[in-house]
Amino acid sequence: MSKRIAVVGATGAVGAEMISALIRRRFPVGEIRLLASRRSAGRKLDFNETRIAVEALREDAIPDVDIALFSAGGAISKKFAPLFAKKGCVVIDNSSAWRMDPDVPLVVPEVNPQDARKHKGIIANPNCSTIQMVHALKPIYDEAGIRRIVVATYQSVSGAGWSAIMELESQTRDVLDGMPTKPQKFPHQIAFNCIPHIGPFLENGYTEEEMKMVDETRKILGDDTITVSATAVRVPVVRGHGEAVNVQTAKKLTAARAREILAATPNIVVLDDPANALYPLQTTATDDDRTFVGRIREDISTECGLDMWIVSDNLLKGAATNAVQIAELLL
Amino acid sequence: MSKRIAVVGATGAVGAEMISALIRRRFPVGEIRLLASRRSAGRKLDFNETRIAVEALREDAIPDVDIALFSAGGAISKKFAPLFAKKGCVVIDNSSAWRMDPDVPLVVPEVNPQDARKHKGIIANPNCSTIQMVHALKPIYDEAGIRRIVVATYQSVSGAGWSAIMELESQTRDVLDGMPTKPQKFPHQIAFNCIPHIGPFLENGYTEEEMKMVDETRKILGDDTITVSATAVRVPVVRGHGEAVNVQTAKKLTAARAREILAATPNIVVLDDPANALYPLQTTATDDDRTFVGRIREDISTECGLDMWIVSDNLLKGAATNAVQIAELLL
Numbered sequence: 276m277s278k279r280i281a282v283v284g285a286t287g288a289v290g291a292e293m294i295s296a297l298i299r300r301r302f303p304v305g306e307i308r309l310l311a312s313r314r315s316a317g318r319k320l321d322f323n324e325t326r327i328a329v330e331a332l333r334e335d336a337i338p339d340v341d342i343a344l345f346s347a348g349g350a351i352s353k354k355f356a357p358l359f360a361k362k363g364c365v366v367i368d369n370s371s372a373w374r375m376d377p378d379v380p381l382v383v384p385e386v387n388p389q390d391a392r393k394h395k396g397i398i399a400n401p402n403c404s405t406i407q408m409v410h411a412l413k414p415i416y417d418e419a420g421i422r423r424i425v426v427a428t429y430q431s432v433s434g435a436g437w438s439a440i441m442e443l444e445s446q447t448r449d450v451l452d453g454m455p456t457k458p459q460k461f462p463h464q465i466a467f468n469c470i471p472h473i474g475p476f477l478e479n480g481y482t483e484e485e486m487k488m489v490d491e492t493r494k495i496l497g498d499d500t501i502t503v504s505a506t507a508v509r510v511p512v513v514r515g516h517g518e519a520v521n522v523q524t525a526k527k528l529t530a531a532r533a534r535e536i537l538a539a540t541p542n543i544v545v546l547d548d549p550a551n552a553l554y555p556l557q558t559t560a561t562d563d564d565r566t567f568v569g570r571i572r573e574d575i576s577t578e579c580g581l582d583m584w585i586v587s588d589n590l591l592k593g594a595a596t597n598a599v600q601i602a603e604l605l606l
Numbered sequence: 607m608s609k610r611i612a613v614v615g616a617t618g619a620v621g622a623e624m625i626s627a628l629i630r631r632r633f634p635v636g637e638i639r640l641l642a643s644r645r646s647a648g649r650k651l652d653f654n655e656t657r658i659a660v661e662a663l664r665e666d667a668i669p670d671v672d673i674a675l676f677s678a679g680g681a682i683s684k685k686f687a688p689l690f691a692k693k694g695c696v697v698i699d700n701s702s703a704w705r706m707d708p709d710v711p712l713v714v715p716e717v718n719p720q721d722a723r724k725h726k727g728i729i730a731n732p733n734c735s736t737i738q739m740v741h742a743l744k745p746i747y748d749e750a751g752i753r754r755i756v757v758a759t760y761q762s763v764s765g766a767g768w769s770a771i772m773e774l775e776s777q778t779r780d781v782l783d784g785m786p787t788k789p790q791k792f793p794h795q796i797a798f799n800c801i802p803h804i805g806p807f808l809e810n811g812y813t814e815e816e817m818k819m820v821d822e823t824r825k826i827l828g829d830d831t832i833t834v835s836a837t838a839v840r841v842p843v844v845r846g847h848g849e850a851v852n853v854q855t856a857k858k859l860t861a862a863r864a865r866e867i868l869a870a871t872p873n874i875v876v877l878d879d880p881a882n883a884l885y886p887l888q889t890t891a892t893d894d895d896r897t898f899v900g901r902i903r904e905d906i907s908t909e910c911g912l913d914m915w916i917v918s919d920n921l922l923k924g925a926a927t928n929a930v931q932i933a934e935l936l937l
Contacts, residue, residue, distance in 0.1 A: 423907050427758035427850035429800045429839065443798075447778060462883040467774075469760045469841060469848050469888060471901050471915045476880035480861060480903025480913075489906065502907035506850035506915065508760065510800060511842050517800050519758035519837035519850075530811060549807035552793040557800060570802050572811025575820065576754050576833035582811075584802045584837065 276606070277305035279340040281364070283355065284347030285309035285329055286318060288436050289369055292595035293344045296564075298323055300599055303606070308338045311347070340364050342602050346594065360396025365605055367398050367598045371483075374399040374491060381494050384600040385541050386413045390495075391604045398601055403593030404428050404484065404507065404516055405491040410566045410592065411543060411585045412522060414536040416496055419579070420525030424503045426488060429510045429517035430473060431557060434589045435460055440513055447511070465511055473507040482507055515557030516593060518585045527579045530571045537568050542592070547571050555586035563588055564596045607937070608636035610671040612695070614686065615678030616640035616660055617649060619767050620700055623926035624675045627895075629654055631930055634937070639669045642678070671695050673933050677925065691727025696936055698729050698929045702814075705730040705822060712825050715931040716872050717744045721826075722935045729932055732826060733818040734924030735759050735838065739849055740826045741897045741923065742874060742916045745867040747827055750910070751856030755834045757819060760841045760848035761804060762888060765920050766791055771844055778842070796842055804838040813838055846888030847924060849916045858910045861902045868899050873923070878902050886917035894919055895927045 280297065284290040290311070297304055307322050309329045316331035330336075332347070332355060343359045345352050346369040356366040356373065373379040380390040381399045386409050391398055401409070412421060432439040439460045446456045446466035456464045463470050474483035481489075485505040493499050510517075538545045546555050547569040555567030566587040574580030587593055611628065615621040621642070628635055638653050640660045647662035661667075663678070663686060674690045676683050677700040687697040687704065704710040711721035712730045717740050722729055732740070743752060763770040770791045777787045777797035787795045794801050805814035812820075816836040824830050841848075869876045877886050878900040886898030897918040905911030918924055 425756045425852045425907065427837075429760070429841065444782060448782060451775060451779060463887055464889055467843050467889075469843060471848070471850070471885055472880075472883060479906065480880070480901070481906070504852055504905045504907035504911070504913055506758075506852075506901065506913060508848070508850065508915075510760065512798050512800060517802070517839070519802070519839065521756045521835055521837075521852075549803070549811070552803060554802055556794055558795055558798075570811070570837065574835045575810060575812070576756065576835035580835070582835055582837060584839075 277303040278342055279306040280304050281308040281310060281338050281340040281343040283310045283332060283343055283345045283351070285320060286311045286315040287346055288433055288440070289346040289590055289594045292590045293346060293598060294320065294322060296591070296595045296599040300603070302599060302602060308340060334358060337362050342367065342605060344598050344602065345369060356397050365394060365396060365398065367400055367601045369400045369594055369598055371402065371487065373397050374401060375494065381491060382601050383409055383495055383597060384604055385410055387495055387497065388604055391601055400594065400598045400601065401491045401495060402484070402487040403434055403589040404430060404518065405488050405495070406593050406597050407516060407566045407585050407587035408488065408518055408520060409492055409495045411537065411568045411583065413496065414540045415522060415524065415528060415533060415581065418532070418536055419528040421501050421522055422525055423523040424492065424501065425521040426503070427506045427519045428508055429512070430507060431512040431514050431516060431589060432465060432509065433514045443511055443513065461509065465509060467511055470509040471506060473509055481505070512557050514588060514590060515560040515586055516589045517557060520583050520585055521574060522581050523577055524579045524581065528581060530573050530581065533571050533581055542566060543568060545569065555584060557586055560586045560588050562591070564591050566592050608634040609673055610637040611635050612639040612641060612669050612671040612674040614641045614663060614674055614676045614682070616651060617642045617646040618677055619764055619771070620677040620921055620925045623921045624677060624929060625651065625653060627922070627926045627930040631934070633930060633933060639671060665689060668693050673698065673936060675929050675933065676700055687728050696725060696727060696729065698731060698932045700731040700925055700929055702733065702818065704728050705732060706825065712822060713932050714740055714826055714928060715935055716741055718826055718828065719935055722932055731925065731929045731932065732822045733815070734765055734920040735761060735815065735847055735849065736819050736822040736826070737924050737928050738847060738897045738916050738918035739819065739851060740823055742868060742899045742914065743853060744827065745871045746853060746855065746859060746864060746912065749863070749867055750859040752832050752853055753856055754854040755823065755832065756852040757834070758837045758850045759839055760843070761838060762843040762845050762847060762920060763796060763840065764845045774842055774844060792840065796840060798842055801840040802837060804840055812836070843888050845919060845921060846891040846917055847920045848888060851914050851916055852905060853912050854908055855910045855912065859912060861904050861912065864902050864912055868902070873897060874899060876900065886915060888917055891917045891919050893922070895922050897923050
C-alpha cells in the first residue's frame with residue numbers, strides 16, 4: 276500500500292507544509308525524496324524521525340517515485356512534470372502551469388474527486404483562492420445552482436513565499452519605528468496597506484490571480500455557464516485568505532438552509548454566530564486543514580443571492596493539504 | 607463673511623482633522639470654540655497661531671456660533687445637535703444619529719449639494735465608507751444609471767478612534783515579539799488579521815456599517831431603486847479605506863468612458879495604469895482630501911457592469927473634509 280513520494284520545491288513555504296501534511300495525515304509513505312533548486316541541495320529536512328538530505332532537481336536524475344508533489348513554480352512544473360510523468364509517476368502540481376490544460380484534471384477532493392481518475396500523469400492543484408471558494412460553493416451549487424459570483428479577496432502574503440512573509444514583518448517593524456520602507460517582493464509597501472494587485476495584469480483589466488478564480492471555478496464545478504468577477508487584494512496578514520463572496524443562485528436558498536448544507540460538507544466548518552462575534556478569521560484558520568464559512572446571509576440586493584465570508588489557510592487547504600488529499604484519492 | 611464655528615468632539619481623531627481641514631481649506635473662521643467631554647476640558651489645542659482651551663460640552667452653556675461641526679458619537683449628537691440648532695446655528699453632524707431622518711439632508715458636496723439647502727438646522731455627514739463610494743459612483747449613475755452594487759470594504763482602524771490606532775500598533779508589536787494579544791477595542795486580534803465585523807449585527811445578518819452603505823447610498827443619490835449588498839471588513843491598516851466595488855449599470859458603460867467621466871469629477875483622482883502598477887492605495891490616499899479610483903474594468907460576469915477599486919482617507923473625505931465642504935456650501 277505504501278507509496279514512494281517526491282516533494283519538488285521541498286524547501287519552500289508550501290513544500291514545508293506538504294511534508295507536514297504527509298506526516299499529519301499519516302499518508303503511507305514508503306520512501307520520500309525531497310528535491311529543490313541546486314541552491315538548497317544538501318540541506319537536511321526532518322521527515323518523522325529521519326533527516327533527509329535535499330537533492331537538486333536535475334533532468335538527468337528524475338527519481339523513481341509513485342507520486343510527486345510539485346510546488347516549485349510554473350516554469351519548473353512546465354519542464355519537469357512531464358519528465359516525472361513519463362517515468363510512470365503521478366505529478367500533483369501546485370503551480371498554474373497545467374491547470375487549464377484540457378488533459379489535466381483540476382481537483383478539489385470534496386468537489387470533483389471523480390476527475391482525479393481521468394489523469395494522464397499530471398493532476399493540477401487549483402489556486403489557493405479558488406480552492407476555498409469552490410469548496411464552500413459546491414453544496415450551494417448542488418442545491419440551488421449558481422449563476423454569478425462576485426468575490427473580493429483578502430489574501431495573506433504567505434502565498435508569495437518565505438521572502439514575502441519576511442518582507443511584511445521587516446516592513447512592519449520599519450513603519451512602527453518611523454523608518455522608510457523599501458518594497459522588494461511586492462510592488463508597494465505591504466505593511467499597514469492593501470495592494471489590489473496579485474499576479475500580472477491582463478488585457479481585460481483583471482489580474483491573472485483574478486482570472487484564475489473565474490476559469491478554475493468553472494472547470495472544477497464543470498459548468499461554463501457560471502460567471503465570475505473577482506477582485507484580488509493582498510492584505511498585511513501572514514497566513515490565511517479571506518473572501519467576501521456574493522453568489523447569485525438559480526433557485527432561492529435561505530441562509531438557514533445554506534448553513535445546514537455547508538455544515539454537512541466534509542472539511543467545512545460553519546462559524547456563524549454573530550451575536551457571539553463568531554465568524555471565520557485568518558488567525559483561527561491558520562494551521563487548520565479545513566475551510567471556514569460564516570457571515571452567511573440572504574443578499575438583500577437581489578432575489579436569489581447569498582453573501583458569505585470564507586476563510587482558509589492558503590498554505591494548507593489552499594495548497595499543501597489539498598495536494599495531499601489528491602494523493603489520497605490515488606491510493 | 608466670516609463665521610463663528612464650534613467643533614464638538616475636538617479632541618477625537620476626526621475632531622483633530624476637522625480643525626486641520628478648517629485651516630487647510632482657509633475656511634473663513636471668525637471665532638472658534640472647541641468642545642469635548644468634561645475629561646478633555648482645559649486641554650489646549652492650536653488653531654493657526656492661537657492656543658484655544660477646550661471647553662466641556664454642557665447643556666446649559668451652548669455656545670453662540672453659526673456652524674457647529676459635531677464628531678462626538680451618536681448619543682451626544684442626538685442630545686446636543688437640537689440644542690445647538692435651536693440657538694440658530696447649523697449643525698453638521700458626523701455621527702449616524704440623524705442620517706436617515708427625513709428632515710435631515712445627508713450630503714456629499716460633489717454629489718447632492720442642493721440637498722444642503724433644505725436643512726432645518728442639522729445636516730448629516732454620511733458614513734466614511736458611503737462617502738467615497740457615492741463620490742465615485744455619482745458620475746456613473748448620471749451617465750448609465752445604477753441597478754445594483756456589490757461592495758466589499760477594506761477599512762482602516764482609525765474610523766474607530768485614537769484607541770483603535772493604538773491597539774493596532776501595540777498588538778502588532780506584541781505579535782512581532784511573540785507575545786499574546788489582548789483585544790480591547792476590537793472583538794478579535796486586529797494585528798495581521800481581518801475582522802468582518804464593523805458595528806452591531808442586525809436581524810438580517812448584515813452589520814449596521816453594511817446597512818449604512820445601503821441606506822445612505824440610496825438617500826444621497828435620491829434613488830430607492832438602487833440595490834446594494836455590502837460586506838464591511840476591518841483590516842490592519844491605520845488610515846484609509848479601500849473598497850472593491852462591483853456596479854451593475856442600466857446602460858452599458860465602457861471602462862474607458864468611466865475613466866473619462868471620473869477624471870472630470872471634482873476631487874476624484876483616477877489612478878489607473880496597471881502596466882506601471884498604478885492604482886489607489888491606502889498609503890497614497892492618507893492625508894489627501896480626494897477620492898482615488900482605479901482598477902476600472904468592464905465586469906466579465908454580466909452584460910452591463912463595472913468593477914473598480916476606490917480608496918480615500920476615512921478621516922478626511924470620509925469625515926472631516928466632507929463636513930467642512932458642507933460648511934463651505936453654507937457660506
